[in-house]
Amino acid sequence: MSVAIVLLAASAAVLLLLHANLERTIETGAREQAQAVARLAADGRLPPQLPLDHGTDFIQVTDSSGKVVAASQNLIGRPPLTPSTAKDGHDTYDLDILGDEHHQRVTTLTADTPTGLVTIRVGASLHTADTAEDLTTAALVGLSAVLLPTVGVLTWRATGRALRPVEAIRTEVAAIGDRDLDRRVPEPGSDDEIARLADTMNAMLDRLEAAGIRQRRFIADASHELRSPLTVLRTQLEIALTYPHPDVRTDLVAGALQDTERLQTLANDLLLLARLDTTGHDRPDDAVDLTELVRTSADSGVPQPHPVALHTPEEITVTGNPLWLGRLLTNLLDNAQRHARRRVTVRLSTDSMTGDAVLDVSNDGPLVDPADRERIFERFTRLDHARSRDDGGTGLGLSIARDIAAIHGGTLTVEDTPDGTTFRTRLPLAQA
Incomplete structure (x- = not known):
């Protein structure tokens, strides 16, 4: 979609520039022709029939009363041209008298002659410009028709190839459970963002595995540390029940109290460690x-x-x-x-x-x-x-x-x- 928008914008820009450049060239030629006729009229050397330059369709010169005083061969004997409407800042004329439909650009100048003011109208054909625009439009449409599918296929293949390692990483991460922290995601052999992503993921898995190992070791050690005083405490209490002698019972209760204090200290330390672990940064x-x-x-x-x-x-x-x-x-x-x-x-x-x-x-x-x-x-x-x-x-x-x-x-x-x-x-x- 983005490529299509860019191509459309670029094609429109090319056509606009081409159209403006061709029309400017044609208008320049017509104006030069009109200026040449104006110089002849000013010098009083205006002939009744005027020659046409290349790219110019007609010339007509009228005096202040509207009478045709000179014209190109194709307008000899024709009435004066009269503008019908104004379009795009240029006068348009009914040119059916030329025998065909013509897309024209008419340049109008006035000149002062020994016999008075005359109006010079020079019509330049836009047929060449229209043809060039049509050919350019057809070429751009054909190029876009070929380029868009090609870019789409290449983009799809390149994206698929680029994201294949990402999919492999995603699949591996999805398969890793809390008991599979020794697994690692595949690392591509490239030196790009995906390789750095894989390296970061593996580093994170290393930390998770180390944390899991520490947690399991901590639980095992805590269980062992708790089991020893609990075993001794139970033994002391059982002996105290079996041998009710006051002196023996006093010693056993004192030992049980000492083990209870040790258990309390251990529990407090474990709780403090848990608080420190959850405090973070x-x-x-x-x-x-x-x-x-x-x-x-x-x-x-x-x-x-x-x-x-x-x-x-x-x-x-x-x-x-x-x-x-x-x-x-x-x-x-x-x-x-x-x-x-x-x-x-x-x-x-x-x-x-x-x-x-x-x-x-x-x-x-x-x-x-x-x-x-x-x-x-x-x-x-x-x-x-x-x-x-x-x-x-x-x-x-x-x-x-x-x-x-x-x-x-x-x-x-x-x-x-x-x-x-x-x-x-x-x-x-x-x-x-």
């Missing part, structure tokens, strides 16, 4: 005095196994959620206390190059192997030489801390520093 925007928060978290009033050495400036403000940032600090401090031998060090500073607040929580315990520095942030990960299920850890603290840092636009990494194993948190400073 909506960064909290409260102004938080990070210096005061660090001091409050380090001096909680609860006795700790190792002393905490604080190195904090006067005031550093970040943007975020104070409760979540407090949980990040608590998790890092708890982790440091579990691994420290004698001391825990907390340093808070700013990085003028990046505009970040830098929080270092260090312990002088065993260093983390470089191969494990990413794995320790995975959920339910416990290194063999580090945490155990009996020391109160759920295996979620560092994962929660890193998620909180990421939600606040920051990072959490583990490094070796002079203070020992250091967990370094970077958070953007609040804008002034």
